[in-house]
Amino acid sequence: MERKSLAFSVFVHLAALLLAAVILAPLVWLFVMSISPAADLSAKPLRWWPQSADFSRYQLLLSTVANSAGAAFTASLRNSLAVASMATVAAIALAIPAGWAVSRAPALNWSLSLVIATYMLPPVALAVPLYMGLSYLGLLNNVFGLALVYLTILAPFTTWLMKSGFDTIPREIEAAAMIDGASLWQTLRILTLPLAAPVVATSALFAFLLAWDEFFYALLFTSDQRAKTLTVAIADLAGGRVSDYGLIATAGVLAALPPVLIGFLMQRALISGLTSGGVKG
Amino acid sequence: MSGTWMTTRAWLLMAPLLAVMIAVIGWPLVDTVALSFTDAKLVGTGGNFVGLENYTKMLSSGNFQRTLVTTAWFAIISVAAEMVLGVLAALLLNQEFRGRTVLRALMILPWALPTVVNATLWRLIYNPEYGALNAALTQIGLLDSYRSWLGEPGSALTALIVADCWKNFPLVALIALAALQAVPREITSASLVDGAGPISRFRFVILPYLAGPLMVALVLRTIEAFKVFDIIWVMTRGGPANSTRTLSILVYQEAFSFQRAGSGASLALIVTLLVTVLAVAYAALVRKTAGSAA
Numbered sequence: 129m130e131r132k133s134l135a136f137s138v139f140v141h142l143a144a145l146l147l148a149a150v151i152l153a154p155l156v157w158l159f160v161m162s163i164s165p166a167a168d169l170s171a172k173p174l175r176w177w178p179q180s181a182d183f184s185r186y187q188l189l190l191s192t193v194a195n196s197a198g199a200a201f202t203a204s205l206r207n208s209l210a211v212a213s214m215a216t217v218a219a220i221a222l223a224i225p226a227g228w229a230v231s232r233a234p235a236l237n238w239s240l241s242l243v244i245a246t247y248m249l250p251p252v253a254l255a256v257p258l259y260m261g262l263s264y265l266g267l268l269n270n271v272f273g274l275a276l277v278y279l280t281i282l283a284p285f286t287t288w289l290m291k292s293g294f295d296t297i298p299r300e301i302e303a304a305a306m307i308d309g310a311s312l313w314q315t316l317r318i319l320t321l322p323l324a325a326p327v328v329a330t331s332a333l334f335a336f337l338l339a340w341d342e343f344f345y346a347l348l349f350t351s352d353q354r355a356k357t358l359t360v361a362i363a364d365l366a367g368g369r370v371s372d373y374g375l376i377a378t379a380g381v382l383a384a385l386p387p388v389l390i391g392f393l394m395q396r397a398l399i400s401g402l403t404s405g406g407v408k409g
Numbered sequence: 410m411s412g413t414w415m416t417t418r419a420w421l422l423m424a425p426l427l428a429v430m431i432a433v434i435g436w437p438l439v440d441t442v443a444l445s446f447t448d449a450k451l452v453g454t455g456g457n458f459v460g461l462e463n464y465t466k467m468l469s470s471g472n473f474q475r476t477l478v479t480t481a482w483f484a485i486i487s488v489a490a491e492m493v494l495g496v497l498a499a500l501l502l503n504q505e506f507r508g509r510t511v512l513r514a515l516m517i518l519p520w521a522l523p524t525v526v527n528a529t530l531w532r533l534i535y536n537p538e539y540g541a542l543n544a545a546l547t548q549i550g551l552l553d554s555y556r557s558w559l560g561e562p563g564s565a566l567t568a569l570i571v572a573d574c575w576k577n578f579p580l581v582a583l584i585a586l587a588a589l590q591a592v593p594r595e596i597t598s599a600s601l602v603d604g605a606g607p608i609s610r611f612r613f614v615i616l617p618y619l620a621g622p623l624m625v626a627l628v629l630r631t632i633e634a635f636k637v638f639d640i641i642w643v644m645t646r647g648g649p650a651n652s653t654r655t656l657s658i659l660v661y662q663e664a665f666s667f668q669r670a671g672s673g674a675s676l677a678l679i680v681t682l683l684v685t686v687l688a689v690a691y692a693a694l695v696r697k698t699a700g701s702a703a
Contacts, residue, residue: 384522
C-alpha cells in the first residue's frame with residue numbers, strides 16, 4: 129500500500145461523513161416525522177427533534193377497526209403481500225424451466241433475448257389493451273389480475289437471473305447422472321435444483337421487491353380496498369387532504385420496512401448480481 | 410446428449426414462459442399497434458380506422474414536443490448527475506477509512522426504498538409551508554422566505570431531479586465500486602512508481618476497468634429515466650403548468666384521463682420507438698467500449 133498523507137486521510141473521513149449524512153438525513157427525517165407530535169411538524173421554526181416520541185400513528189395505521197384509516201392501510205398491505213407473493217411464485221415457476229432450457233440449449237438464446245428486450249417497453253405501451261383485457265375478463269380491481277400483469281415485469285427478469293445461475297452449474301454433472309440412468313426429470317429435481325437453490329432464492333427476493341415497488345399498473349387497474357396496493361394507498365395519502373404529515377411519513381416507513389430488510393439481507397447477492405450484470409453487458 | 414432431442418425438450422420447458430409472455434406482452438403490444446390507427450375510446454366499441462392521423466397529430470402537437478424536451482432534460486441531467494456522484498462515491502468507498510463497511514451497507518437504503526415512498530418523502534421535504542428544506546434553508550440564513558419548490562415551474566423539475574438522483578446514485582456507486590475492486594493492486598502501484606498523478610491515474614489506469622460496467626448502468630438508467638412515471642406522478646402529476654410532464658405522464662393523460670385509447674396508443678408507440686432507438690444506439694456504444702477496454 130502506498131502511504132497516504134494526513135491531509136488526505138482527513139479529507140477521506142470528511143467526505144465519508146458527508147456521504148453518510150446525504151444518505152441518512154432524508155431517511156432519519158422520515159422516521160422523525162412519523163414519531164413527532166403533529167404540533168411539532170407544523171411549528172415555525174420547525175422542531176427537528178420531538179420532545180416526546182409519539183408512536184400512536186403506527187398503532188392507528190396497523191389497527192383493523194372498520195372504516196378507519198387503519199382498515200384501508202392494512203387492506204392495502206394485505207393486497208401488496210398477496211399480489212407480490214403470487215406474482216413472485218408464478219414468475220419463478222416459469223423461470224426455472226425456461227432458464228434451465230436456455231442455459232443448456234444455446235439454440236434458444238434468441239428467444240431469451242426477445243423476452244429480455246421487453247424490458248425496454250414502457251408500461252404505457254401495454255396499458256390500454258391490458259386494461260381492456262382485464263375489464264373483459266372481470267379482473268380489474270382484482271389481486272389475481274394485477275399479479276398476472278406483474279408477470280410482464282417479473283418473468284423476463286427472473287428468467288434471465290435463473291439462466292445466469294444455471295450457467296454456473298456444470299452440465300457434466302447432469303450428464304453423469306443421466307449416464308447412471310436418471311431421467312431428465314430426476315436429474316433436475318435431485319441434482320440441479322438443489323444446487324440452484326441460492327439463485328432461486330435471490331431471484332425470488334428480487335422479484336418480490338420489484339412487485340412491491342410497482343405503481344403504474346396498480347394505479348390503473350385497482351380502485352378500492354379489494355385490490356389497491358400499498359404504493360397506491362401511499363400516493364393517495366400523499367396527494368390527498370391528510371393534514372397530519374406524520375401519518376403520511378408513518379405509512380412510508382411501514383411500506384419501506386420489508387424491502388429495506390430484504391435489501392440488507394441480500395447485500396452480497398445484490399452486489400455480485402450487479403457485477404455479473406456489468407461483466408455480461 | 411443428442412442435439413435435436415435436447416432442443417425439443419428445451420422448447421417444451423420454455424413453452425410456459427413463452428405462452429405467458431405472448432398473452433401479457435405480445436398480444437397487448439400488437440393490440441396497441443392496431444388501436445393506434447383508430448379513434449377508439451377507452452370504453453365502448455372499437456372505433457374507426459383513421460390511418461396515420463393519430464401519429465401526425467401527435468408528432469406535430471406542441472404538447473408532445475414540449476413534453477419530449479422535458480423528458481430528455483430530466484433523463485440527461487438526472488442520469489449524468491447519478492453517474493458523476495456514483496463514481497465519486499465509489500472512489501471514496503474504495504479508500505480505507507473507519508466505518509467503510511457500514512457506509513457501504515447504508516448505500517443499499519435509497520435503492521431499497523420503494524419509489525413511491527421516496528417520492529412521498531421528498532414531497533414532504535419540499536412542502537411549501539412545513540417542509541424541512543424551507544425550514545433548514547431559512548434557519549441557516551440561505552433563504553429569506555419560504556418557497557414552493559414543487560409549485561413553481563422554475564424549480565419543480567430540478568426538485569424532482571434531486572429526489573430521483575438521491576435514490577439512484579447509490580446504485581451506480583455500488584456498481585462502480587464492484588468494478589473498482591476488480592482493478593489489480595499491482596497495476597495501481599506500478600502507475601505510482603511510474604509517477605502518474607491522481608488524474609492521469611484515474612483516466613488511464615482505473616477508468617478502463619470502470620467503462621464496461623458504467624456503460625451498462627448508463628444504458629439501464631437512461632431507459633428508466635426516459636420511461637419515468639412514478640416519482641413524477643406522486644410529486645407533481647406533471648405540473649405546475651405542465652413543467653414536469655414527461656412522455657409517460659402524457660400518454661397516461663391521453664389514454665386514461667381523456668380516455669382517448671387510439672391516440673394514446675400511438676403516443677405510447679412513439680415513446681417505445683424512441684426508447685428502442687436509444688437502447689440500440691447505446692448497445693452499439695457498449696460493444697465499442699467493451700472492445701476498447703479489453
